[in-house]
Amino acid sequence: MDTYDIFKKLTKSLRFPKNNRVSSIEIKNIVPNPEDNKPNHVKKNIKINHEDSITLLRDIKQHQQGKKRKHSNEEDLKQKKLILEREEVKHYRNANNISVVGRRIPDPVRSFEQFNVDESIIENLKKCGYVEPTPIQKQAVPILLEGRQLLACAPTGSGKTAAFMIPIIHHLKGPQKQGFRVLILCPTRELASQTQRECVRLSEGRSFRIHIISKINKALNQYGPKSNKKYDILITTPNRLCYLLKQDPPAIQLSNIQWLIIDEADKLFEEGSRSFREQLQQILQACDNKEKKIAMFSATHTPVVAKWCVRNMPGLIRVTVGHRNAATDTVDQKLQFVGSEHGKLLALRDLIRQGVQPPVLIFVQSKDRAQQLFNELIYDGIMVDVIHADRTQTQVHILKLFSFLKNLKVPRNRSRSRLVRINVRIKPQNKQTKLTI
Numbered sequence: 061m062d063t064y065d066i067f068k069k070l071t072k073s074l075r076f077p078k079n080n081r082v083s084s085i086e087i088k089n090i091v092p093n094p095e096d097n098k099p100n101h102v103k104k105n106i107k108i109n110h111e112d113s114i115t116l117l118r119d120i121k122q123h124q125q126g127k128k129r130k131h132s133n134e135e136d137l138k139q140k141k142l143i144l145e146r147e148e149v150k151h152y153r154n155a156n157n158i159s160v161v162g163r164r165i166p167d168p169v170r171s172f173e174q175f176n177v178d179e180s181i182i183e184n185l186k187k188c189g190y191v192e193p194t195p196i197q198k199q200a201v202p203i204l205l206e207g208r209q210l211l212a213c214a215p216t217g218s219g220k221t222a223a224f225m226i227p228i229i230h231h232l233k234g235p236q237k238q239g240f241r242v243l244i245l246c247p248t249r250e251l252a253s254q255t256q257r258e259c260v261r262l263s264e265g266r267s268f269r270i271h272i273i274s275k276i277n278k279a280l281n282q283y284g285p286k287s288n289k290k291y292d293i294l295i296t297t298p299n300r301l302c303y304l305l306k307q308d309p310p311a312i313q314l315s316n317i318q319w320l321i322i323d324e325a326d327k328l329f330e331e332g333s334r335s336f337r338e339q340l341q342q343i344l345q346a347c348d349n350k351e352k353k354i355a356m357f358s359a360t361h362t363p364v365v366a367k368w369c370v371r372n373m374p375g376l377i378r379v380t381v382g383h384r385n386a387a388t389d390t391v392d393q394k395l396q397f398v399g400s401e402h403g404k405l406l407a408l409r410d411l412i413r414q415g416v417q418p419p420v421l422i423f424v425q426s427k428d429r430a431q432q433l434f435n436e437l438i439y440d441g442i443m444v445d446v447i448h449a450d451r452t453q454t455q456v457h458i459l460k461l462f463s464f465l466k467n468l469k470v471p472r473n474r475s476r477s478r479l480v481r482i483n484v485r486i487k488p489q490n491k492q493t494k495l496t497i
């Protein structure tokens with residue numbers, strides 16, 4: 061059988077159009093193509109370009125596929141890395157009992173160094189004896205450092221003051237002659253003084269002018285229009301500030317406020333006669349800098365505060381540490397049912413008889429109740445003192461002086477135990493407090 065016969069047999073029943081014959085060269089160059097193994101419905105869409113050699117085409121195709129695969133591998137890797145990082149952050153937040161709500165939330169940090177703030181701030185933190193940030197500081201500080209608005213809820217004693225002080229000190233950098241740039245609102249004078257002390261400690265070496273409105277008459281002249289704006293930070297209660305704002309012309313200028321911090325926000329938003337909501341509105345109007353940022357801190361979560369924040373703070377981030385409205389787990393708690401009103405006093409006497417370790421702090425509902433309990437305990441011969449609004453500031457300052465002397469480790473004498481108790485009343489969060497009732 062010659063070549064012609066073989067060709068004939070192979071092409072039996074096939075027709076070749078006269079003007080479009082496949083050249084022998086093309087047939088020679090055909091190499092097995094993986095596409096040939098595909099089912100017919102896939103093959104249908106494949107167009108062979110007769111002008112190029114098929115071998116060449118496959119080479120090019122393979123090369124392009126390699127490039128694409130390499131690119132998509134890189135993308136995959138990037139994506140996987142991102143997912144892994146997100147998972148790590150989630151895990152870290154869970155481990156620290158931090159929950160967050162909001163968009164593009166900065167990651168929490170692991171150490172003070174990761175705050176990326178000036179070295180002097182870190183040194184001051186270490187001087188205070190702080191070794192690592194508390195959970196609220198880990199999450200709130202990066203948020204405020206990015207200039208985001210924040211509603212933070214963390215248990216009492218969890219370090220909220222430093223959580224807003226660190227970013228503020230970082231943002232302000234140093235003193236300037238612009239008037240107040242930061243306003244910190246606290247519900248009580250005691251809290252304002254406490255915040256001022258923390259602010260002074262953490263900003264050591266920066267010479268900020270940190271003011272607290274103590275005497276209204278002095279304040280009327282001090283911050284008025286004639287003042288030379290040599291102020292940086294104002295820490296106050298809303299009532300005093302509103303009094304100054306109501307003067308004609310206003311006795312204080314707040315138009316340069318860049319940061320408004322509302323500490324113990326839940327207290328300021330309380331319903332009824334103790335509510336500061338109206339004053340807050342007045343203060344907000346006075347802080348008319350469009351660029352100002354607001355940050356709210358509180359120990360309990362209240363819907364009224366959350367609603368206000370959502371309405372008034374664009375781009376808000378919410379951070380909660382621990383379970384909502386739960387106490388810090390660093391405090392042992394015991395709930396005792398005492399039956400009647402009279403049962404409270406009996407239970408307290410019982411507790412004292414069993415032997416309590418001073419200092420002890422007792423909170424009551426009103427100043428009358430405080431005075432009544434004071435009288436009862438004095439009658440029992442217990443060394444006790446009382447602080448309430450009817451006591452003059454002089455009395456309170458004497459108590460503070462005692463507290464200061466005690467911290468100086470004055471020679472021990474008979475009155476020492478009294479000093480210890482006084483100290484506790486002045487600063488409830490003090491670590492020396494052994495029992496709070």
Ligand SMILES: Nc1ncnc2c1ncn2[C@@H]1O[C@H](COP(=O)(O)OP(=O)(O)OP(=O)(O)O)[C@@H](O)[C@H]1O
Binds near residue numbers: 189192194214215491
């Ligand atoms: N990182 C830290 N490490 C150790 N102690 C800290 C740290 N940050 C703050 N503290 C200390 O913890 C105590 C409580 O802090 P702070 O008063 O700021 O708590 P708080 O959450 O504001 O409480 P409150 O809700 O009662 O105002 C203070 O004595 C403070 O000095």
